[in-house]
Amino acid sequence: MPSRHDPVCPHTPRMLHGGDYNPDQWVATPEVWEDDARLMAEANCNTVSLGIFAWVALEPREGQFDFSWMDRVFEILEKNRTVVNLATPGGAKPAWMAQRYPETLRVDRFRRRQLWGGRHNHCFTSPVFRDKCRIINTELAERYGSYPYFGVWHVNNEYSGECHCDLCQAAFRDWLKQRYDHDLEKLNHAWWSRFWSHTITDWDHIESPSPIGEMGVHGLTIDWHRFCTHQTIECFNAESAPLRELTPNLPVTTNFMTAYSGIDYAAISRGLDVICWDSYPSYHDRDGDADLAMNISFIHEQRRAMLNKPFLLMECSPSVQNYKPFCKLKRPGVHILEGLQAVAHGADSVLYFQWRKGRGGFEKFHGAVVDHFPTTETRVFQEVKKLGEILGKLDGVVGTMPDVEVGLIYDYENYWAIDTMSGPRNVDKHYIETCYEHYRPFWNAGVPVDVIDTALPFDKYKLLIAPMLYMVKPGVAEKLEAYVRGGGTLVTTYMTGLVNETDLCFQNGFPGPLRELCGVWAEETDVPYDDEAVRVEPVAGNALGLSEPYEAGGYCDLLHCDTAEALATYAGEFYRGMPALTVNRVGAGTVYYVGSRNDRAFQSAFFSRLIGDLGLQRTLGDVALPPRVTATWRGDGEKTFVFVLSFNRDDTTLDLGDRSYVDVLTREPIGGKVTLPGYGHLILESA
Ligand code: GLA
Ligand code: ZN
Numbered sequence: 220m221p222s223r224h225d226p227v228c229p230h231t232p233r234m235l236h237g238g239d240y241n242p243d244q245w246v247a248t249p250e251v252w253e254d255d256a257r258l259m260a261e262a263n264c265n266t267v268s269l270g271i272f273a274w275v276a277l278e279p280r281e282g283q284f285d286f287s288w289m290d291r292v293f294e295i296l297e298k299n300r301t302v303v304n305l306a307t308p309g310g311a312k313p314a315w316m317a318q319r320y321p322e323t324l325r326v327d328r329f330r331r332r333q334l335w336g337g338r339h340n341h342c343f344t345s346p347v348f349r350d351k352c353r354i355i356n357t358e359l360a361e362r363y364g365s366y367p368y369f370g371v372w373h374v375n376n377e378y379s380g381e382c383h384c385d386l387c388q389a390a391f392r393d394w395l396k397q398r399y400d401h402d403l404e405k406l407n408h409a410w411w412s413r414f415w416s417h418t419i420t421d422w423d424h425i426e427s428p429s430p431i432g433e434m435g436v437h438g439l440t441i442d443w444h445r446f447c448t449h450q451t452i453e454c455f456n457a458e459s460a461p462l463r464e465l466t467p468n469l470p471v472t473t474n475f476m477t478a479y480s481g482i483d484y485a486a487i488s489r490g491l492d493v494i495c496w497d498s499y500p501s502y503h504d505r506d507g508d509a510d511l512a513m514n515i516s517f518i519h520e521q522r523r524a525m526l527n528k529p530f531l532l533m534e535c536s537p538s539v540q541n542y543k544p545f546c547k548l549k550r551p552g553v554h555i556l557e558g559l560q561a562v563a564h565g566a567d568s569v570l571y572f573q574w575r576k577g578r579g580g581f582e583k584f585h586g587a588v589v590d591h592f593p594t595t596e597t598r599v600f601q602e603v604k605k606l607g608e609i610l611g612k613l614d615g616v617v618g619t620m621p622d623v624e625v626g627l628i629y630d631y632e633n634y635w636a637i638d639t640m641s642g643p644r645n646v647d648k649h650y651i652e653t654c655y656e657h658y659r660p661f662w663n664a665g666v667p668v669d670v671i672d673t674a675l676p677f678d679k680y681k682l683l684i685a686p687m688l689y690m691v692k693p694g695v696a697e698k699l700e701a702y703v704r705g706g707g708t709l710v711t712t713y714m715t716g717l718v719n720e721t722d723l724c725f726q727n728g729f730p731g732p733l734r735e736l737c738g739v740w741a742e743e744t745d746v747p748y749d750d751e752a753v754r755v756e757p758v759a760g761n762a763l764g765l766s767e768p769y770e771a772g773g774y775c776d777l778l779h780c781d782t783a784e785a786l787a788t789y790a791g792e793f794y795r796g797m798p799a800l801t802v803n804r805v806g807a808g809t810v811y812y813v814g815s816r817n818d819r820a821f822q823s824a825f826f827s828r829l830i831g832d833l834g835l836q837r838t839l840g841d842v843a844l845p846p847r848v849t850a851t852w853r854g855d856g857e858k859t860f861v862f863v864l865s866f867n868r869d870d871t872t873l874d875l876g877d878r879s880y881v882d883v884l885t886r887e888p889i890g891g892k893v894t895l896p897g898y899g900h901l902i903l904e905s906a
Contacts, residue, residue, distance in 0.1 A: 237266035238571030263607020310376030519564035521670035538586030563862030696732035704806030738783030738803030771815030
């Protein structure tokens with residue numbers, strides 16, 4: 220059973236509610252700050268994230284600081300015991316820096332130095348940038364580190380992107396020298412660079428990937444992504460060094476985006492004290508709310524699994540965004556549902572971008588708790604207030620975790636490799652979508668899943684799913700084999716085990732180092748169009764009891780069984796009769812190899828069977844969850860909190876049968892048939 224983690228803020232062992240706060244935009248009208256404090260109390264908000272883009276307000280000229288406004292803001296916030304996540308301002312640099320130190324400006328892939336403007340665009344190598352961060356971060360830590368309701372250090376903002384300047388090129392070459400032991404032979408072998416005469420004979424020949432230069436050496440591209448991750452971590456470390464030194468007891472974090480895969484978040488996560496992320500789904504678009512909600516749940520599950528502890532929802536919009544093609548209003552109830560969904564999966568906060576709309580600038584129409592007409596009578600304000608009230612009843616949930624029996628591998632380096640690869644299909648390769656599709660049956664059944672990368676431990680799971688594990692890095696095959704031999708069940712798919720960590724193909728028949736474990740040889744992979752259905756039929760009397768035919772499209776491996784047994788075979792195409800789904804028994808465990816990209820009917824039948832066979836715990840036991848309703852839970856070994864979330868527009872009936880719970884919000888007992896209103900939720904407690 221899970222145990223309870225310490226709250227992120229020991230002084231405020233409650234759900235944190237509030238968000239990005241930009242009083243620096245209102246320095247000329249400080250009465251607004253007083254008003255904010257009043258409104259925050261009224262909206263049941265207890266937390267702000269302060270100063271994220273306030274560099275120029277804090278340091279209007281190089282070396283000249285003005286903390287007077289921030290001092291005043293802290294005074295006001297302290298009166299309400301408001302938790303402050305204090306940001307370091309590296310997310311947007313002031314003009315004076317760009318003017319005096321142009322090297323802090325990014326250079327793009329075409330080798331063009333960018334002009335000053337925008338944000339999230341510093342050179343992550345520049346010693347000047349890092350030093351300027353160190354100076355201002357030191358000032359902030361010295362001045363505000365002892366604030367009694369300090370939350371977390373919010374370092375920079377949404378790290379992303381890359382820089383191709385000379386400093387970065389030199390750093391890249393140094394990084395490569397380390398990686399390849401100063402041995403160009405090793406590097407050339409890793410990149411297979413005899414191809415097209417790309418052999419490197421001098422370290423200075425190496426340039427980062429560019430559309431006007433090299434894009435076809437996949438080992439180089441993957442290494443470049445690794446370097447960008449490394450350099451982001453170095454920059455983060457430089458920015459956090461003064462915080463770690465001056466305020467060693469305060470947690471340090473940086474905010475992640477949704478499914479951003481440009482840098483390896485898993486690698487970055489290992490240097491954070493708590494994970495936090497920014498979630499901006501566009502509900503009510505044509506894809507359907509439940510599909511989107513399922514994708515968001517997937518990311519939440521990943522963020523919780525990263526450090527195996529509760530995380531923070533650092534940003535979400537209380538109403539709309541301002542940058543999507545259509546910025547639709549969230550329907551009544553959806554905001555509360557979205558916030559509770561985060562909590563259900565392990566968040567100990569619901570924080571917004573943004574507290575108040577600024578009068579001008581790019582985000583003046585982005586949703587906020589406080590609108591341009593700053594009344595409490597808006598629908599959005601009222602819904603935020605209501606969510607605050609609900610969160611106020613969830614103190615007991617803070618620090619709790621679920622027991623998770625299923626692991627699903629989503630690996631960033633594997634993503635880069637698939638993304639970079641040329642063939643067998645070069646559009647819509649569907650890596651993350653395939654991971655989502657392997658998560659869907661669990662979301663539908665109310666079974667929590669850890670979304671992990673290959674560096675995290677596997678042994679705690681009863682079921683491990685590794686979709687499209689194209690790249691098998693050193694040690695991973697051995698780890699998977701140990702997991703299976705020890706009694707684990709592994710599911711893997713087509714496009715698995717093709718290349719090593721630098722994109723060199725395995726030479727023993729795919730799935731390469733996993734061939735013995737899977738007991739199959741994937742001789743070729745056909746790529747019918749996604750909607751070009753290839754029929755697959757279960758083998759009569761197959762061990763899984765699969766009885767219905769299903770359809771494959773997108774990827775179809777042409778498989779041969781070595782030691783595995785076929786559970787289903789293709790019934791169409793020239794590979795009719797070849798295995799499409801196999802099982803192999805290894806040691807005390809079992810490996811399923813899914814040779815084709817299959818329809819939802821298969822996903823549902825196959826994984827329902829595994830959930831049953833492996834006895835995986837469903838949040839509501841055998842209670843049947845209606846379509847578009849999910850359930851998940853958190854607990855501390857004594858108490859269990861169940862969250863039932865409906866992404867249906869209309870009322871849905873749920874039969875809790877004879878399971879009896881207490882409704883956390885009303886403290887009334889609840890059981891039997893219950894009606895979930897459209898976009899409704901239930902929070903249940905069982906002792
Ligand atoms: C990101 C940023 C915020 C804001 C929001 C708008 O998450 O971190 O500063 O721009 O997007 O949705
Ligand atoms: Zn640079």
